[in-house]
Amino acid sequence: MKTRWFTQTLLSTLLLFTLLMPGAPTVAVQTNTSAPPQDIAHETPALSGDAHIMSNGTWWECEYPPFGYDLNGIWGSSDGALFAVGEQGTLLRYFDGMWNATQMGDGAHYDVWGFSAADAIAVGDLGGIYRYADGAWAGDGTSVITENIQLRSVWGSTPNDIFAVGVQYGGGSRIYHYDGVQWNKVFDAWPMMSVWGNAPNDVFVVGSGILHYDGIQWVENYDIPFQLYDVWGSSPTDVFAVGENGGILHYDGATWSRMDSGTTGHLRGIHGDSATNIYACLLYTSDAADEEDSVDLGGRRII
Secondary structure (H helix, E strand, O other): OOEEOOEEOOOOEEEEEEEEOOOOOOOOOOOOOOOOOOOOOOOOOOOOOOEEEEEOOOOEEEEOOOOOOOEEEEEEOOOOOEEEEEOOOEEEEEEOOEEEEEEOOOOOEEEEEEEEOOEEEEEEHHHOEEEEEOOEEEEOOOOOOOOOEEEEEEEEEEOOEEEEEEEEOOOOEEEEEEOOOOEEEEEEEOOEEEEEEEEOOEEEEEEOOEEEEOOOOEEEEOOOOOOEEEEEEEEOOEEEEEEHHHOEEEEOOOOEEEEOOOOOOEEEEEEEEEOOEEEEEEEEOOOOOOOOOOEEOOOOEEO
């Protein structure tokens, strides 16, 4: 099983939550003495910080990689490899107890997705796409993206089926797809922030709205009550999208419905390792002092 990892900002406090079914062990992860599972992780936007939180299966630890630049995204595999990306062209790889750092590109990298300890892809400013293969990072020579665009998120079902979503500096978003030969623009949309898929024919993109790809066409839904920042699901009938002011939407395979998180803080990321063990990341601000210890979410619980 591939895993993904939480990042943390240092200048802004992030609270980590877990959504659990009744009867499951309650695991609060506000401190490094909690016990999240080994195979739970996710990358979230690191607004300003050079560290990330990771689980070793027993507790949460704060890790400080080299370079010291702000990190924006991170991905890990179950064999212990980590890939992290950030500001100033930062590209990091952790394996066998060591961090290896590379600086490449003219701006920031915002997200990274991997397929194994030897294969990962990073995206960022100016349409930048970088591939880790054969033991090194290099510019993706298959990219035909020339627009002045920030690629904010990337996801792939296989190394030859990858989606990336970018925000244009003049407004709007574009979705790109890699088919194993080259990258191509496949859809124009309102500003979008994150992409995740359950399969090649079941892909979600969220931001100012929700887009769904069924393998043939993109279906748009802009009738949502708040801005969305991230999306993840455990199955085609169990998908979550999180966003501003504590907003959570749930998709049951047919319709999206709103869930009450009990917080007014902005939820920046979400991921899980099963339908009953889901972590969300909250950007805690001074106006979010009304945090609840736990909130019932229709049979699940946010702690």
